Amino acid sequence: MTITIQRGEVVEVARGSQRRYAVPGMGLLDSLGVVWKHWRESFRQNRDFSDIHGTFTEQYPDERPNLPEAYRNMPILLYDDETGHELCTSCFQCQRICPPQVIHMTQAKDPTTGKAVPSVAEFIIEYDACMSCGFCAEVCPFDAIKMDHHFELSTADHASLTVYKQELNRPVSYYQSIAPTLWEEAKAGAYKKLQGNIKRRPDVIGIAPHLVDRIAARRAELAAAAAAAPPPPPPATTPAAPPAEARKLTPEEKAAKLAAIKAANASKQSGATPAETPPATAELSPAEAKAAKLAAIRAANTAKQAGTAPAAEATPAPVDEKAAKLAAIRAANAAKQAGTVPAAEATPAPVDEKAAKLAAIRAANAAKQAGTAPAAEVPPAEPAPVDEKAAKLAAIRAANAAKKAAAEDNETERN
Structure with a gap:
């Protein structure tokens, strides 16, 4: 059934019981009484949470709010600080559960065989339509996607709110700094699953994009150093063990x-x-x-x-x-x-x-x-x-x- 309202008419909506004053001006006096009450209580000392009265304002941005660990703003992707490997395996769980459908991803493939690899090739989130519900972080089985605490996203450039994988990547140490307790609970399982996925990722597939060149150069340096190093000395020959004593015959x-x-x-x-x-x-x-x-x-x-x-x-x-x-x-x-x-x-x-x-x-x-x-x-x-x-x-x-x-x-x- 569709409700239609005629234009030009006033629709009165009553919320709860309306107080009727017999004496004109009593409503104004009640309003002034509320103002007087709040002004008077603003001078009271706040010794604990139950004594807080009045209105308080933080001197932002000089004073930063102390956000709780469970605070959620926009999703981010994690990668390991030591190896540079991303925790995401492109399982598509977050993409399926997202209510506004703002997450889009593609799975990486082995360039030699063409088979799928447990790694994400591209990951895109539309921040302008994200509702910060946190479903993606809750459903992720690899603890690869978490909710960030950064909320200063106001911009006049609308296109910049479509964020790609390279901009979404954060090191594990960053998330550990904003939510140490939550990461400590998920740390063991996340690293165990990551080690299993690294074994199935060839070459530099699965490494954070901004670290690929650095890690490839590091691997080349290690290979050159190993080739230039003198061969290790042969192991010292151990003397033959003396023959075991013959068993005495019965x-x-x-x-x-x-x-x-x-x-x-x-x-x-x-x-x-x-x-x-x-x-x-x-x-x-x-x-x-x-x-x-x-x-x-x-x-x-x-x-x-x-x-x-x-x-x-x-x-x-x-x-x-x-x-x-x-x-x-x-x-x-x-x-x-x-x-x-x-x-x-x-x-x-x-x-x-x-x-x-x-x-x-x-x-x-x-x-x-x-x-x-x-x-x-x-x-x-x-x-x-x-x-x-x-x-x-x-x-x-x-x-x-x-x-x-x-x-x-x-x-x-x-x-």
Whole structure:
């Protein structure tokens, strides 16, 4: 609905209740009373804020007003004092939220690739239409736009009120001087975001326009100084660290090492290649160790009947761990030279009587294939075990060596 007012008519607007005076001249007396009251109170001393009366005038411009930190007049853009990089990334948030739409910006692009860069190429604010609402400063996620305290903008040149980026730029130190508390609250987040944006800005893009030439010249000076500087001396060679002390061998490792050396020497004297003795993969129980010893003795007896090794070598009669290991290795080598399959091959670490019987049957079959009669079972001597673990290890290695020799013979027969 549109309200139309006829020209030439007087429209009376009543605001609140109008006081009616019965005696003429009473309104004038009331007005004079208000004047008298203010004149009288202007002589009172103002000891605190509640006692302030009368009218006061600052002697401007000799006396400058003390403005609060949150005072807002016109927007400005901030840049870092040290690097010269602007905090603005041209996110367009301030341009979208501006009520009178007086902010205009364009985003910078990489001149090589043509891709957008988190920096603003141009930023324009129309000060003559800005309403100083401060929405742009509140919505800026990078704390790049703030409200200035400068209010002396009166000019007869209307075109100068369209302000460009170079005129809007202010160092961070300037805003810190007029609003130290507000900047201290936003400082950490603003600098953290700025460092991330600097990494994505090539060359001098994102630097305040009036600092581009200065920073480019400074970079050239640093590059020339680095090229003219003598090369740094080579780093001093540090002496090689002394070798770490050898780990002391356990008694079991010493015994195994000595047994391997003796087996290699024995094979060298007989002209045969010693069988490899891979390390044990599992530990045996007392029953398994006894069955393994019995299998090694049977293999030695089979080799003896074939005439390839003396009977003394296959007798595991020693009472210490070194002799037990050496006997097991020699038995395996003798079985390999005889071309028979020792009973140790079929003995998968038996733990019951059935496994022991199976080992005995296989030992007899191996002897039969060699053309000899199986020797009577020789029960193993019951030496006082010094190290049961070493004996187990020797028996397992003998079985593995015999198994490998049998596999090689079978391969030869197939070929």
